[in-house]
Amino acid sequence: MFYREAGQFKTxxxxxxGILTIVQDRFVIGAFAFVAFCVVPFFINDYWANAILIHVLxxxxxxxxxxxxxxxxxxxxLGTGGFMAVGAYASYKLITAFPEMNFIVAxxxxxxxTAAVGVVFGLPSLRIKGFYLAVATLAAQFxxxxxxxKFGWFFNYSPTGMIVSPPREVFGFxxxxxxxxxxxxxxxxxxxxxxxxxxAKNIVRGRVGRSWMAIRDMDIAAELIGIRPLEAxxxxxxxSSFYIGVAGALYFNVWLGSAEPxxxxxxxxxxxxxxxxxxxxxxxxxxxxxxxxxxVLVPITLKTVMVDGFGFAVGAAKHAEVMLLGTLIILFxxxxxxxxxxxxxxxxxxxxxxxxxY
Amino acid sequence: xxxxxxxGDTILSVDQISLAFGGVKALSNISFSVNQHEVFAIIGPNxxxxxxxxxxxxxxxxxxxxxxxxxxxxRRHVRPSEAAxxxxxxxxQNIALFKGMTTLDNIMTxxxxxxxxxxxxxxxxxGPAEKEEMEHREVVERxxxxxxxxxxxxxxxxxxxxGLQKRVELGRALAAEPDLLLxxxxxAGMNLEEKQDMCRFILDVNDEFxxxxxxxxxxxxxxxxxxxxxxxxxYGKKLADGTPDEVRSNQAVxxxxxxxxxxxxxx
Numbered sequence: 278m279f280y281r282e283a284g285q286f287k288t289x290x291x292x293x294x295g296i297l298t299i300v301q302d303r304f305v306i307g308a309f310a311f312v313a314f315c316v317v318p319f320f321i322n323d324y325w326a327n328a329i330l331i332h333v334l335x336x337x338x339x340x341x342x343x344x345x346x347x348x349x350x351x352x353x354x355l356g357t358g359g360f361m362a363v364g365a366y367a368s369y370k371l372i373t374a375f376p377e378m379n380f381i382v383a384x385x386x387x388x389x390x391t392a393a394v395g396v397v398f399g400l401p402s403l404r405i406k407g408f409y410l411a412v413a414t415l416a417a418q419f420x421x422x423x424x425x426x427k428f429g430w431f432f433n434y435s436p437t438g439m440i441v442s443p444p445r446e447v448f449g450f451x452x453x454x455x456x457x458x459x460x461x462x463x464x465x466x467x468x469x470x471x472x473x474x475x476x477a478k479n480i481v482r483g484r485v486g487r488s489w490m491a492i493r494d495m496d497i498a499a500e501l502i503g504i505r506p507l508e509a510x511x512x513x514x515x516x517s518s519f520y521i522g523v524a525g526a527l528y529f530n531v532w533l534g535s536a537e538p539x540x541x542x543x544x545x546x547x548x549x550x551x552x553x554x555x556x557x558x559x560x561x562x563x564x565x566x567x568x569x570x571x572x573v574l575v576p577i578t579l580k581t582v583m584v585d586g587f588g589f590a591v592g593a594a595k596h597a598e599v600m601l602l603g604t605l606i607i608l609f610x611x612x613x614x615x616x617x618x619x620x621x622x623x624x625x626x627x628x629x630x631x632x633x634x635y
Numbered sequence: 636x637x638x639x640x641x642x643g644d645t646i647l648s649v650d651q652i653s654l655a656f657g658g659v660k661a662l663s664n665i666s667f668s669v670n671q672h673e674v675f676a677i678i679g680p681n682x683x684x685x686x687x688x689x690x691x692x693x694x695x696x697x698x699x700x701x702x703x704x705x706x707x708x709x710r711r712h713v714r715p716s717e718a719a720x721x722x723x724x725x726x727x728q729n730i731a732l733f734k735g736m737t738t739l740d741n742i743m744t745x746x747x748x749x750x751x752x753x754x755x756x757x758x759x760x761x762g763p764a765e766k767e768e769m770e771h772r773e774v775v776e777r778x779x780x781x782x783x784x785x786x787x788x789x790x791x792x793x794x795x796x797x798g799l800q801k802r803v804e805l806g807r808a809l810a811a812e813p814d815l816l817l818x819x820x821x822x823a824g825m826n827l828e829e830k831q832d833m834c835r836f837i838l839d840v841n842d843e844f845x846x847x848x849x850x851x852x853x854x855x856x857x858x859x860x861x862x863x864x865x866x867x868x869x870y871g872k873k874l875a876d877g878t879p880d881e882v883r884s885n886q887a888v889x890x891x892x893x894x895x896x897x898x899x900x901x902x
Contacts, residue, residue: 290769290772290773290776291765291769294768294769294772476758476759477758479757479758479759479760479764480754480757480758483752483757483760483764483768484747484750484752484757484768485754485757486757487736487740487743487744487747488744488747490733490735490736490740491733491736491744491747493733493735494732494733494734494735494736495731495732495733495734497695497731498727498731498732498733499733499744500714500715500716501693501695501715501716501718501719501725501731502719502724502744502745502747502748502807502808502811503716503719503720503747503748503811504716504744504747504748505716506716512754516754560735
């Protein structure tokens, strides 16, 4: 009733293959974009920016990257944290070695460097699949973090072993460093996420995306119809690592401001992003957004409710939060194994028919 | 078969192919040739090596001996993806569709080898990549029209009934506009109406697009009706080859299918 495509006819293939083919969808997404770009910046403060908005945005980007690899191409990866570290350290080296370099260019280049590293660690995928590949990428995770700890060149021999993001401007607005305003940092991340999400959507509905999905669904048949597995898998690794690298660069420069590899980029990061895409929905761009929002917001909400609402001690609340979140995830995966994106689809179907059962 | 077709020169010739898996000889010294625009059937009892033969032709198996000549290129080993690019398309005995994708996307993958815009254009989409996509969509829509599957265009293929999945798989092969179409038991598990439909599609493909077809089928009525020539395999050896009538009256073939009185039963 509320969500009906009746009367909306397509007269060209172009219109039929659009992203938002239904007027209601366009309206909702347009409203969201308007609020995100034009309303939120006027109300944002440091807490909202740091704890929630930039936090979600960075993970959306990382989840998009992992979703391309795992959700679309079917190659399980546990190296996300390591690749985020590559992006962060690449951007750190670039902006400290070339202070004049445009910050956006530096971020994109660190994505490119991560893509190259990703391709190298993606090479085993040509021979091994599934859990075995997951273990191979786990090696990437530990190896990369070890490298960034071990060799002083990566952190410019700073005595603490930490990397600290120097202040950089984009279009005259400071986006990194302690003086950067939350609005500027938020809008900077948001623009990245929007552009990259659109690009990801375009890629996955084109030729490259179809060859990824073909490899995921049945690699032998894909090869027999002319898709080169080498090419498809390595482009998936490259594109995925590019996204994750950019996410890592933003994570370090814009969100954290300073980082130390063992803590900021450990294996928990990899699992966190993997949970995001499983809960959000494998093989869904929207799912990356929903999953990231879920995984970031639910713990914060639980904590706020327990500490402020029920007056729990902070320590007890922390433990309870972990248990509750775990239970929620398990329950959730039993009820809807295909994630939030599928849930949204089912809801749309229901809205379409309501109030009739069929 | 009232219409006139022009049977051309040899498009595919298989020469002295032998394939063994360890000690099992799946194929030994098989030779035959297929002419352009022909419907060519490979028949034989279970385990005769029919599917292995197709797998050799499109590069999935690599025979130990012998050569395969396709469109003048002689080779023994070829990668499946290269064979596909040369113009060999196939369908499978057990449906091998991409289950998570829609009918439309599945058939679009058949066009993959013909699309060339790189990933950066595709990320941008607007402009050349979109134009290319639309051109190929048009070809795919013609295939969809041809196979009469317009209604399931946007349905994920995993949810479709068996007969339709077979049809979508044929569509995916056709979308590549192959010169040689290999069909591995296109009618297995179908009821009479579905078989008739499938026969009609195969003959129409052959007639309208001039595609050469090599098919494996167990339904003798179908094979004898639609094929121009037939080769019979048994235990990896070639028993006979020729027109359906010649094969039907061949004593070795009758023995293989019906068994011989004194010897072991073949079935």
